[in-house]
Amino acid sequence: MTTAASPAVKKDKKFQGVVVVNRENCKGCGFCVEFCPLHALELEKGYNAKGYHPPFLAKPDKCNGCDMCGLFCPDFSIYGYREKLDSSAA
Amino acid sequence: MSAPVKENPVNKYLRMERMPSIWCPGCGIGTTVNCFARALDESKIPLDNLAVVSGIGCTGRVAGYLNADSFHTTHGRAIPFATGLQLARPDLKVVVYSGDGDLSAIGGNHFIHAARRNADLLVVMVNNFTYGMTGGQVTPTTFRPAIASTTPYGAFEQTFNMPMLADSCGAVYVARWTAYHVKQLAKSMAEALSKRGFRFIEIAAPCPTLYLRRNKLGEGLDEMKFYKEMSVIRNGVDTREVALDYRKEITVGKFVDRERPTLEDAMDQRYKEALGAKYVPYVSPGAAKSQA
Amino acid sequence: MSNATSSGTLTGSHYLDGDHACSEGAIAAGCRFAAGYPITPSTEVVERLAQRFPFVGGRFLQFEDELAASIALLGGAWGGAKACTVTSGPGFSLMMEHIGLAAITETPCVFINVQRAGPSTGLPTQPAQGDMMQARFGSHGDYRLIALCPNSPQECFDLTFEAFNMAEEYRVPVLVMLDEVVGHMTEKVVIPEDEELEVTERRWTKKPPGEFKLFAPAEGSLVPEMVKPGDGYRIHVTGLTHDERGYPKMTVPEHEKMQMRLWNKIVLNADKIVKYEAKDLDDAEVVVISYGITSRIAERAMKQARDAGVKVGSFRLITAWPFPEKEILQLSKKVKAFVVPELNLGQMVLEVQRIVEGRTKVIPVPHVGGTVHDPQVILNAIVGAVR
Numbered sequence: 001m002t003t004a005a006s007p008a009v010k011k012d013k014k015f016q017g018v019v020v021v022n023r024e025n026c027k028g029c030g031f032c033v034e035f036c037p038l039h040a041l042e043l044e045k046g047y048n049a050k051g052y053h054p055p056f057l058a059k060p061d062k063c064n065g066c067d068m069c070g071l072f073c074p075d076f077s078i079y080g081y082r083e084k085l086d087s088s089a090a
Numbered sequence: 091m092s093a094p095v096k097e098n099p100v101n102k103y104l105r106m107e108r109m110p111s112i113w114c115p116g117c118g119i120g121t122t123v124n125c126f127a128r129a130l131d132e133s134k135i136p137l138d139n140l141a142v143v144s145g146i147g148c149t150g151r152v153a154g155y156l157n158a159d160s161f162h163t164t165h166g167r168a169i170p171f172a173t174g175l176q177l178a179r180p181d182l183k184v185v186v187y188s189g190d191g192d193l194s195a196i197g198g199n200h201f202i203h204a205a206r207r208n209a210d211l212l213v214v215m216v217n218n219f220t221y222g223m224t225g226g227q228v229t230p231t232t233f234r235p236a237i238a239s240t241t242p243y244g245a246f247e248q249t250f251n252m253p254m255l256a257d258s259c260g261a262v263y264v265a266r267w268t269a270y271h272v273k274q275l276a277k278s279m280a281e282a283l284s285k286r287g288f289r290f291i292e293i294a295a296p297c298p299t300l301y302l303r304r305n306k307l308g309e310g311l312d313e314m315k316f317y318k319e320m321s322v323i324r325n326g327v328d329t330r331e332v333a334l335d336y337r338k339e340i341t342v343g344k345f346v347d348r349e350r351p352t353l354e355d356a357m358d359q360r361y362k363e364a365l366g367a368k369y370v371p372y373v374s375p376g377a378a379k380s381q382a
Numbered sequence: 383m384s385n386a387t388s389s390g391t392l393t394g395s396h397y398l399d400g401d402h403a404c405s406e407g408a409i410a411a412g413c414r415f416a417a418g419y420p421i422t423p424s425t426e427v428v429e430r431l432a433q434r435f436p437f438v439g440g441r442f443l444q445f446e447d448e449l450a451a452s453i454a455l456l457g458g459a460w461g462g463a464k465a466c467t468v469t470s471g472p473g474f475s476l477m478m479e480h481i482g483l484a485a486i487t488e489t490p491c492v493f494i495n496v497q498r499a500g501p502s503t504g505l506p507t508q509p510a511q512g513d514m515m516q517a518r519f520g521s522h523g524d525y526r527l528i529a530l531c532p533n534s535p536q537e538c539f540d541l542t543f544e545a546f547n548m549a550e551e552y553r554v555p556v557l558v559m560l561d562e563v564v565g566h567m568t569e570k571v572v573i574p575e576d577e578e579l580e581v582t583e584r585r586w587t588k589k590p591p592g593e594f595k596l597f598a599p600a601e602g603s604l605v606p607e608m609v610k611p612g613d614g615y616r617i618h619v620t621g622l623t624h625d626e627r628g629y630p631k632m633t634v635p636e637h638e639k640m641q642m643r644l645w646n647k648i649v650l651n652a653d654k655i656v657k658y659e660a661k662d663l664d665d666a667e668v669v670v671i672s673y674g675i676t677s678r679i680a681e682r683a684m685k686q687a688r689d690a691g692v693k694v695g696s697f698r699l700i701t702a703w704p705f706p707e708k709e710i711l712q713l714s715k716k717v718k719a720f721v722v723p724e725l726n727l728g729q730m731v732l733e734v735q736r737i738v739e740g741r742t743k744v745i746p747v748p749h750v751g752g753t754v755h756d757p758q759v760i761l762n763a764i765v766g767a768v769r
Binding site for chain 1: 095096098099100101104109110111113114115116117118119120121123124125128270272273276309310311314315
């Protein structure tokens with residue numbers, strides 16, 4: 001159900017955007033993909049039980065957790081937030 | 091990732107056990123509800139104090155999905171129900187959430203009177219330019235010459251300029267946004283929630299299955315992109331200039347923001363002036379809790 | 383106005399017309415919210431509420447039409463207030479949709495109809511009893527509610543008061559069906575002290591949020607308890623077919639479950655709800671079944687008949703709905719005939735005929751309305767019944 005962030009690329013990056021997708025409730029409208037200001041989302045090639053293609057965080061390092069995706073979603077099936085990175089993470 | 095996944099903060103405003111909603115893929119109603127949830131967050135209204143009243147139609151289903159005391163009433167009559175509820179319970183924040191057909195056609199009379207008397211209601215009208223639930227019939231906001239199931243050769247009537255109608259009847263807050271303008275809409279809703287009197291927000295939103303498909307206007311996303319491209323923000327402009335037309339520029343913004351006594355204020359004031367000390371003001375039953 | 387008690391009840395002996403007595407009945411019952419629209423011959427009820435409410439902590443608003451008034455009172459009722467509206471024929475027709483909404487949502491509320499001659503605009507200032515079937519079947523779909531018929535200003539007070547109690551008891555819309563003559567006749571109305579008036583309060587639940595279900599019958603009852611918005615219950619009330627939580631559940635089994643509980647709520651409680659006034663039934667060979675103003679005319683006819691040696695009894699409907707089926711069925715087994723005078727072309731008489739199933743003669747005494755019967759006409763029917 002979830003899409004997690006991948007390890008930080010920039011060494012000085014303190015925050016990481018996290019996007020959580022409810023794959024089963026998504027209706028594949030594409031609002032989130034289109035209106036993500038950082039173009040970090042794409043629709044999956046896979047699909048859920050209803051046949052819709054949910055989004056996934058295709059470019060996790062671009063995501064800043066702004067939650068525009070969440071605000072646009074008519075089905076409350078995606079949201080983003082910023083997470084503070086552990087300084088111990090590589 | 092170091093922390094466990096957070097729950098969607100919007101969930102607490104929704105009856106999650108009833109998801110997914112019946113709304114079509116690409117329908118804009120859910121987006122407006124999302125914005126409403128953010129507005130509730132920002133306005134800090136306790137969810138227990140909120141009552142949502144809706145009419146019939148796709149937008150009318152909002153009442154059933156919001157996790158608040160909600161009332162799914164009859165077609166066009168959400169406003170008088172809400173007026174009655176608000177008068178009986180001045181301690182509640184009452185919001186009417188309904189569609190263009192419900193509010194401007196069958197509910198038109200109630201709309202203008204509630205605005206005239208400045209009933210203390212926030213009326214959110216999702217305008218998808220059609221009666222969606224019943225299969226896409228013409229409404230007072232359907233443009234010429236758009237196709238609808240009851241105007242199969244194209245609509246031929248002048249449409250309502252709803253912000254102007256609300257303004258001319260005395261609404262104290264009038265705004266129009268589209269489902270694309272999520273940030274502005276959430277802010278507008280928060281502003282309106284914190285005001286008293288008749289507040290009206292029109293939201294243009296896609297109806298992909300009916301209005302868009304019949305008029306070959308693409309999917310919900312296409313309509314959202316159209317809103318992005320064709321909207322012009324004109325805050326404070328005279329509402330006589332914000333009429334919409336088919337595939338033309340969409341004027342959005344906050345047009346009216348003023349104060350005048352609400353229905354309740356006016357009522358109380360009149361009784362005080364006429365009866366003086368003999369006036370026994372109404373006491374809301376909200377003071378006493380349900381549980382004995 | 384000035385001798386009202388601090389509770390608002392106008393205790394004392396008064397000379398009031400039926401319309402005004404209805405208003406006082408509402409106030410005595412604790413009604414503090416009303417929504418109205420003017421329509422002859424009912425306007426005086428809301429006029430008096432508009433005058434009295436500011437002295438007793440009530441709120442009245444005249445709405446833009448009956449459609450608004452009839453749903454605004456539901457809004458007030460759901461807010462937690464005891465609420466009513468008042469109308470006559472054309473307005474009654476407009477209110478039908480919301481009577482149906484009140485029935486399916488089980489909203490406790492009172493609708494007062496001061497009947498006038500119809501159909502349509504008809505005779506606005508003149509009486510009829512032509513809305514009796516409409517009281518039962520006026521809204522679409524199957525539903526049951528309670529309808530009371532006062533025949534005097536005193537009863538206007540008593541039965542309007544009772545209507546509010548029944549509305550709370552059964553969580554149902556209750557209709558008070560008077561007619562223009564009862565509404566505009568002035569008689570003595572005695573309003574008791576508050577201590578003598580038994581007000582049924584709303585059946586607020588003791589269950590906490592999460593456990594309470596707005597449309598699940600209370601223990602040992604067919605009627606659910608109530609809550610109000612703002613107390614954390616996060617209720618959902620819809621006119622769609624719904625489950626016990628109130629959420630739309632539009633399947634046939636759920637519809638049947640909901641419908642049968644709403645139906646049984648009234649039908650299986652009929653014994654407790656049905657009210658009537660019976661006189662001289664012991665030796666009666668013919669029984670006059672009447673209600674409202676017609677019962678007052680029938681009284682004279684029955685007296686004249688008894689004086690002439692005819693063994694006539696009276697069965698006066700106080701609840702028109704639910705109809706006193708058991709009682710009429712019992713009576714039909716021992717009397718020769720029922721005479722049913724009405725200010726209409728035959729409405730409640732259809733119920734009598736249905737129940738009697740041909741076992742006894744049923745003699746309608748119809749009247750197009752506009753005025754009351756000539757007692758002679760009813761007397762003729764009574765005498766003719768035993769010949």
